[in-house]
Amino acid sequence: MYVENEASAIVKDRVIVQQYEIDSTLVERAQQGDTEAFGELIEQHRSKACDLAKRMTGDPHMADDVVQDALIRAFMHLGSLADTSRFLPWLHRIVRNQANMRLRRGGPYRKERPxxxxxxxxxxxxxxxxxxxxxxxxxxxxxxxxxxxxxxxxxxxxxxxxxxxxxxxxxxxxxxxxxxxxxxxxxxxxxxxxxxxxxxxxxxxxxxxxxxxxxxxxxxxxxxxLGLIPEKGECGMIRNKVLQMPDWPAQISVKSTFIDSIGRMLASMGDRREMAELMGVSSFAFRMKISDQTTFADSIYIFDWRRTLQTFMGELGYKITMLCGQLSDSPIPLLGAVERFPVVLPIEESVLPFIRKYIDLGKPVLYFDTQASKPYVHEWSVIYGYDEEQQIVYLSDQMLIEGKTLTYDEVTVNPVRFAAGIDGVLEPDVRPIRISEQKQQAERTVRFAVNYARNGCEYRPMTSYLKYTSGLIAYNRWIGHLRNSHVVPNRYGLGQLSAVYAEAKRYASLYLRSVPFEGEVMRLTLLASDAYEQAAEALEQLSSYVPFIRSSEMLLPDMLETCAVYLEKAKEFETAAVGYLEEALTFIREEKGSKYS
Incomplete structure (x- = not known):
């Protein structure tokens, strides 16, 4: 009997040690930004945390709230855990603190009772x-x-x-x-x-x-x-409101839906901007990013959403407010872009009031839609109305001219929460923008284009297995996927990449033709514009050869080689364009130097 008990104790100790080792590995991965690792930790320990919370509160529903709060705090402060093998005791301490906080003075209800x-x-x-x-x-x-x-x-x-x-x-x-x-x-x-x-x-x-x-x-x-008239925003709130959106024909729309949706928002407020300006000033005309795994289309979306939107809208003269998050216990698409977002809960009150607020002010809301119509998987859109009775919002869709609706529940359980509203202008000013200011903005854009082409995107996913190549060498990565016998190119992704980047280079050309440079700087800029146009033509040939559609068609070796040749041609022209822009910046520096010498 003693031997059996000792053997049982040894097995139990081994299981405990093994669990500590698993926890330690998962915590280290989670501390590096791997939210999937954190999800595994929660799966293993949620039931124990719930049991502790139930024992302390005596109320299973309050216990659920306690555990949710504890998990959010654990996620946000995981970096402070020094001994990575002690995750469970650390989580239990957070649970106890949260439970005590809710139980103090009768819990969160105070004089009320659940x-x-x-x-x-x-x-x-x-x-x-x-x-x-x-x-x-x-x-x-x-x-x-x-x-x-x-x-x-x-x-x-x-x-x-x-x-x-x-x-x-x-x-x-x-x-x-x-x-x-x-x-x-x-x-x-x-x-x-x-x-x-x-x-x-x-x-x-x-x-x-x-x-x-x-x-x-x-x-x-x-x-x-008391005989009071209901106030807007309370129980007597506006029951529904749908904004009248301006016409948005296909010739205006662009495949970069981040920019397309912002253009719609501005147009609805009476600010009609040329798409070439929006694509150029936002820098999306000059970007290219390719996954290191294969020709997945996800690379189009991997950038710092918050910083990019804030900077871009600032360039246009607007201030904005954003609502960001990733849903707990949900598979997160485009993890490389949203892994820095806080973990949020699927509660209507955390997102619907934000949307209603801006719609009531007559302003549409930028929204990331993970239920976009095919061939898209997920895209940015514009929410322009809501209906309280039907519990729906109205929003744009790249494939539906008439738009579509989503239920409140569908908006609430969207695993990627990203919404933004325009608050107003940064510095109200009725005077037109001076040519000197337009030149400065154009110079900033050209500097970004050159730096991005030579050095790539500074935004890097924290999750180690998500890697991307950007800038001019992204062409090398893309061509490598097509010529590597050990890589199976993704047919769908190849179609979207070629369509989006062909259009981007076309707008790079158009934008550079519109900038207010002069003399030799303008001549070099126009040469760059011509080179971007030729790069666009090569990518358009690729896009026609492998269109952006849902297809089970296999890409045969000769097809892949044809695609690679188109990409080599596009790379040659874009490299030339970047060279011209570098020369233009050199002249700009020399002009500034002579002015102050």
């Missing part, structure tokens, strides 16, 4: 305060109909009837889903588990809806009792 705690007080049989909406709702939640039959109290029956009618009159301030859940819980007396099954939601979400509905009803009840 509905889960009401059942414990049923035996107390408190009197109903018919002037207090909370008391009435609590009474209804405790099978008020049965109580009325048992009590046979005519006065209470009358008060109950009047209050039922009052509550029904107030329900307009709730969304359709909130009304349905409210009625099922308070009037039909269904349990949270039954309602969760009906709506295909978690029980915790049902309690969240009930709590939120109760808050809304209380505010509306006070407003009605």
């Amino acid at each position: 509905f889960t705690s009401m059942g414990a007080a049923v035996s107390e049989e408190p009197l109903v305060d018919w002037e207090n909406l909370d008391s009435i709702l609590y009474h209804l939640a405790r099978t008020a109909t049965d109580a009325a039959v048992r009590d046979q109290d005519p006065q209470e029956n009358l008060l109950r009837k009047e209050m039922y009618e009052t509550i029904h009159a107030l329900l307009h301030c709730l969304t359709p889903k909130e009304r349905g859940i409210f009625r099922a819980y308070f009037f039909r007396q269904l349990g949270p588990e039954e309602i969760a099954s009906m709506y295909r939601m978690t029980t915790g979400s049902i309690y969240t809806y009930i709590h939120r509905s109760r808050q809304k009803l209380r505010k509306e009840h006070i407003r009605v009792a």
